[in-house]
Amino acid sequence: MKILGLSKSTVKEYFIKGKITFAVYGLGKMGLPLATILANYGAKVIGVDINEEIVKKINMGISHIENEPELDSLVKKNVEAGRLYATNDGIYAAKKSDVQIILVPTLADDKGNLNLKSVFDIAETISKGLEKGDIVITESTMPPGTTEKLIPILEKSGIKIGDFGIAHAPERTMSGTAIRDITLQYPKIIGANSIETLEAVKGIYEVINRKGVISMSSIKAAEAVKVFEGVYRDVNIALANELALWCEENGLDALEIIRAANTQPYCHIHMPGAGVGGHCIPIYPWFIINSAKKTNMELLVKARERNDFMPRHIVELTIKALNKIGKALKDSNILILGLTFRGGVKEFRKSPALDIIKELKEWGAKIFVYDPICTPKDAVKLGVMWKEDYKDIDAIIITNDHKEFKELDISLIDKQIRNKIIIDGRNILDSKRLDKKGFIYYRVGYIPER
Ligand SMILES: NC(=O)c1ccc[n+]([C@@H]2O[C@H](COP(=O)([O-])OP(=O)(O)OC[C@H]3O[C@@H](n4cnc5c(N)ncnc54)[C@H](O)[C@@H]3O)[C@@H](O)[C@H]2O)c1
Structure with a gap:
């Protein structure tokens, strides 16, 4: 034919x-x-x-x-x-x-x-x-x-x-x-x-x-469409992350402000969080940066740096929360919920969890992981321990938005956990409920004074 x-x-x-x-x-x-x-x-x-x-x-x-x-x-x-x-x-x-x-x-x-x-x-x-x-x-x-x-x-x-x-x-x-x-x-x-x-x-x-x-x-214009979509996401997530860091410094809740700001039709602030993973969004900006002939693609480079910094910031938040109860990271058991870069997809490429694990190891923390779509073998490959309960845990870090994490049994956590700390890298838990139960609950862009 x-x-x-x-x-x-x-x-x-x-x-x-x-x-x-x-x-x-x-x-x-x-x-x-x-x-x-x-x-x-x-x-x-x-x-x-x-x-x-x-x-x-x-x-x-x-x-x-x-x-x-x-x-x-x-x-x-x-x-x-x-x-x-x-x-x-x-x-x-x-x-x-x-x-x-x-x-x-x-x-x-x-x-x-x-x-x-x-x-x-x-x-x-x-x-x-x-x-x-x-x-x-x-x-x-x-x-x-x-x-x-x-x-x-x-x-x-x-x-x-x-x-x-x-x-x-x-x-x-x-x-x-x-x-x-x-x-x-x-x-x-x-x-x-x-x-x-x-x-x-x-x-x-x-x-x-x-x-x-x-x-x-042209063919080249069609290729640029997909790349631009990824760049847009990366730069806007970086913007949300940067504004969230400012909120932390100023005692404000970034989510409250973003939700209100986005009711104006020209404002589309993205969600701050633990970082940007996968083999698309963190990679596509480099297609543009690396092929620019004259223009300095500083904005795209800075956005990449900001998003790559976020896993380290999650560890900073964990240290801050532990310090509040007089504990050091090196003496703590940390449970990471989420190994994949996003909910529902078994893909580890540039997953923020990997950078968080690396950073926590450098601090000497004892690290446990759980992810409903991974296996204990995945944990072994990363040199960490698999754990399906919350016993003896000093802090939980949530790194992706699996539906199972959105429905976490807070009462069970409350019963089992040793120290009530949750660092929510995906903004999926209800701060009011956790506050009521006496948890120290931090998100990117939210460090409440208690
Ligand atoms: N997965 C996503 O969510 C997603 C999203 C946006 C864009 N993309 C793009 O889609 C494209 C494909 O990604 P994917 O997620 O389907 O990849 P994948 O890794 O799931 O699958 C790729 C398949 O190609 C096969 N393969 C590799 N080399 C081959 C060859 N020389 N001949 C024949 N088969 C070969 C592999 O065996 C594998 O089955 C990529 O360019 C990716 O950037 C993927």
């Missing part, structure tokens, strides 16, 4: 009639939901992954992704219907497909220095099966300008750009809500090499995305 050059409406028609075959490279937290949704709307989908276990499981109709609502049943249904099939053979998938979508991680270190090997490797693979009329789409988040670097690799096929199309359509989802986000939540952003490619790609995403598409003037 030569998809390039077809009108948008023809692409839509062929898609739902199962006349278009997609190859989705990378069947992870984002790739598997996308592959499954494409199949569910009628397309034939070949999912490609280097991990043989993942391929085997998917071909048995089993999703390997946890905590992704609807995904299990959608994988089963579409594999059984013969619309979704997984393989390790990327060249075969390229030969058999009309549209090749790349959705593998763009790995970066803490300063945004990228390792794009997987993306370039996949482009090499696709070039061995590329045909005239095919369209290659990158969905992975990338520094603006990256997708076009794939063109010379794809041209190794002997086919020139124009005879095949290339586009960037950034994946704008979050683990845990992927199906909803891809189909219902936000418009799809698209940048393409030509009007023809744009037309066909619009047809594809208009089928699966109820919010439609936004066409950008």
Whole structure:
């Protein structure tokens, strides 16, 4: 099927009639939901992954992704219907497909220095099966300008750009809500090499995305959209953190002020907290900082520094609370609730808990951890102890917002804990209730005098 050059409406028609075959490279937290949704709307989908276990499981109709609502049943249904099939053979998938979508991680270190090997490797693979009329789409988040670097690799096929199309359509989802986000939540952003490619790609995403598409003037502009979203979050969280620190110094409650300020429609102050984790928000600012030609990206750098400082501040709050009862950190048992960087997602990358553990170790504290979606083995890997009760604990630190933590049994804690201290790095507990029970309860932006 030569998809390039077809009108948008023809692409839509062929898609739902199962006349278009997609190859989705990378069947992870984002790739598997996308592959499954494409199949569910009628397309034939070949999912490609280097991990043989993942391929085997998917071909048995089993999703390997946890905590992704609807995904299990959608994988089963579409594999059984013969619309979704997984393989390790990327060249075969390229030969058999009309549209090749790349959705593998763009790995970066803490300063945004990228390792794009997987993306370039996949482009090499696709070039061995590329045909005239095919369209290659990158969905992975990338520094603006990256997708076009794939063109010379794809041209190794002997086919020139124009005879095949290339586009960037950034994946704008979050683990845990992927199906909803891809189909219902936000418009799809698209940048393409030509009007023809744009037309066909619009047809594809208009089928699966109820919010439609936004066409950008270039591939690079489309890449910048996703990066800007992350930068916006990072800088605004840094702002909230900085204002919260000022509140602590001035005896004010940051949350009370932020909630009131945000009733004005132009004010959107974010939540202060224990820090920014994951492989997206703390990394994307560096894509911009590292590629700035003349402008000093001081604001973005300072925001990164402010957010990276927050885990240390959580430890400072813990020391302050312990000092109030005449205890030193080195003689205390600290229970960290939360290992993952955010609630409901088992992802440790740049998790504030890791920095808090490191800092507490330097102070000589005895550290225990618990996280409802982790295992004691995860604790062992971090060199800390797993604990499922509050006995002999001097202070609890909450680092993420798992729903189980929002519903903590305060009466049980009250009964078991040795010293009643809670440092809430995610603003999830009720200060009034804890005050009543005589806890020392601090949040970022709230150190009440008692
Ligand atoms: N997870 C999120 O919440 C999220 C949010 C926003 C953006 N993203 C972006 O989405 C992209 C994908 O992330 P993810 O969370 O799905 O990653 P993931 O780690 O969950 O999955 C990646 C998959 O790709 C496979 N893979 C790696 N190299 C491969 C190769 N050369 N060929 C075929 N398969 C290969 C891996 O085996 C794995 O199954 C990244 O660019 C990420 O920045 C993810």
